[in-house]
Amino acid sequence: MPFRRLCFSLARSAINLPALHKAAVPKLNPALHLRRPKHTSTAARMSRHPSVPIPALEKADRVELLRALEASLKCSFSTEPIVPPPSPLILVISGPSGVGKDAVIRKLQEFRQDVHFVVTATTRPMRPGEVEGKDYYFVKKEEFLDMIEKNELLEYALVYGDYKGIPKRQIREFMSKGCDIVLRVDVQGAATLKRILGDSAVFIFLVAENELELVNRLVERKTETKETLQVRIATAREEVKCIRDFDYVVVNAQGKLENATRMVEAIIDAEKARVRQRTASI
């Protein structure tokens, strides 16, 4: 006998249930039970599912029909959800510098309220338009080293001469609220996170449609010097070779930011529909 049916039978025969987990007892369908006529015969009183002839389907009143079906199957139809709510996800969004990681994440936050972008701590200087606590936590090098010392970071790295790291506390806090978590890391960071989180997180690699567009985007952003531009382009060439280590690749084509963001949303939806859910614990 399936476990759920066994629990239900125990409840029916008034055996003491407190030791059993409450969630294991199916909820009865109130619509059906409220409208049940009172049993009159002794046999009917002895049975909670007296035999009721199944009425003709075309003419039957829906409640009567369901009651008759319950009776013939000798159990009530449960209103418990068939599958539990999906687990919160950890999404790791990575890709070469300038590909549009920040831009996609910003859009994603517009589309979905239940996504929390974990704000990375960094020692790099603030760029024009960036907001403390929203884009990054801008901290001094000494503060960052202190966070490393106290094991407060899930992952950290020295990127182009500046430290970047992911605070663990934020992830725990928002996952416990049922939010999906978005981590934004460079490709080197994604490799580290893969070692730490394995298959418990979803790894997405963002690319431009071609190298020329990526370079254009970096130049347009006007945040780079000639030297850093060269380093970023050379690094991007190497990073693209890592696509195979990711679960998904999303093309963020020129002028198609919304399409790329919708694709990330579709990935989230698909992950939520997985039979074997990923379960991350930090």
Ligand SMILES: Nc1ncnc2c1ncn2[C@@H]1O[C@H](COP(=O)(O)OP(=O)(O)OP(=O)(O)O)[C@@H](O)[C@H]1O
């Ligand atoms: N689909 C797109 N079409 C046109 N421009 C875009 C697109 N996506 C992003 N951009 C622009 O490209 C530039 C780089 O994007 P963004 O800063 O989000 O990249 P990033 O991957 O976060 O870079 P980094 O890793 O260097 O911080 C920004 O000026 C952004 O507005």
